[in-house]
Amino acid sequence: MSHDEDGSAEHDWLTIIAVQYFQTVPLRSFDWPQNILHKLDVSTQDAILRETVQSELGKSYPPEASYSLRFLKAILEKVDATGEEHSEALLQAYLELLSNASGDKLTGDLSRACYKSYPLPTKTSSTVYLTLHEEPLKISQGTTGLCTWEAALRFAEYLLNAAPEVIQGRRILELGAGAGLLGLVCLYMGASSVELTDVDEGVLERLKENVDLNSQMIIDRMARDFGGHQSNPPNIRVSKLDWESVDFDDIASRNAEIIVCADVVYDPILIPPLTSVLGSLLRTPHHGHPTGFREGWVALTMRQEQTYKEFLSALTRNRIRYERIRLDRVPRLFYHEDNVGEVALLHLTVADS
Missing domain, CATH: 3.40.50.150 (Vaccinia Virus protein VP39)
Structure with a gap:
């Protein structure tokens, strides 16, 4: 599970965000690259979305849904703080997660699989992840x-x-x-x-x-x-x-x-x-x-x-x-x-x- 590196500075900060997202780093501890906090325009929001929630890894082996929801909400709040326009794609992704979460609560379906993906060193110019199906709680199923x-x-x-x-x-x-x-x-x-x-x-x-x-x-x-x-x-x-x-x-x-x-x-x-x-x-x-x-x-x-x-x-x-x-x-x-x-x-x- 990897994504190609384009060698650009943009990839560096996107990788910093992505590796934290896939490890479900608590938002209170999240290291947001300072260079993007003042430039959260629509293209930047879309780039973050593509590298995280809507990436191949993010769609196939997503973190806990509630974490993804909080992650997107944090981005939207940071966009509000900069006065930039919200990305339509980001808003749509957030609303879909919110709708799914509400539906799960109504039906009592809490069985969605949760994954964590850990970045591993590699000799090539790509980010390689070890992906594990894990439970969000330290003690689960006894x-x-x-x-x-x-x-x-x-x-x-x-x-x-x-x-x-x-x-x-x-x-x-x-x-x-x-x-x-x-x-x-x-x-x-x-x-x-x-x-x-x-x-x-x-x-x-x-x-x-x-x-x-x-x-x-x-x-x-x-x-x-x-x-x-x-x-x-x-x-x-x-x-x-x-x-x-x-x-x-x-x-x-x-x-x-x-x-x-x-x-x-x-x-x-x-x-x-x-x-x-x-x-x-x-x-x-x-x-x-x-x-x-x-x-x-x-x-x-x-x-x-x-x-x-x-x-x-x-x-x-x-x-x-x-x-x-x-x-x-x-x-x-x-x-x-x-x-x-x-x-x-x-x-x-x-x-x-």
Whole structure:
């Protein structure tokens, strides 16, 4: 999913607006390019509309309808502040969204799919998006796994910006994959294979949907940047893995060199089964890895210091060595919510390797 870059200054500010819109950046935090705030004429309004709500991506995989409505309303209000004439196309798009929203309320139909699209770096002059079907609420359908959380975003930024060699050409296993951003980023970066695991059936179905949604984009990336064959499907699969009821022989046999997980350390009850699974995976020899053993990476948001300390203690009890990786100098590619807590990234190896 991409749009071509024309190299003009106009494209730069349009891209700034579009990447925020597709990530559903809250309007209170939206970074409006200053050079357009004084020139919101009809042609500028139409250009914004074409790059967002009425773009191919915006029509096929739109953000939550109420967000799009607020976005267009914000533009109309800014037009009013400049004294410019409203674009007929922009007004029509706003009224259509308003009518649809009113109809949904009357019929009780709240089933419209919502998408978030995350901009990814590319070697070509285009903006490439990883698009995920996500729920607008952090907890939905009885699970936290239907949206992308902060630690997954920061971990992905670390891999994309600072440590691509961790992933490229490696076999990856993700624990608690949720909506799938981290594992799909690994595949996008050139992992030889990725296995996404979770336990909730609804999350697993959503994972499969998001894999299918991004397969062609990843095929194109492999062909363009890694010399892959465009006809070959990405080597990725989704499977169920319950940490509390696990076959350790099955765990040990999984053909992965690198274990990754993000935002899985939030409930102390989950720490013992998680660290037990990590220990089993990491202590299984893997002759394809330079050390002869697998390695692990865990990103977690430090909401409660005590939970973080309990996790570190559990790693030690399971003879897992950890090293904290600095993230403060890693450039940010994605929008991050305010006041969500610091993200810790830990590199894991077995203490007796």
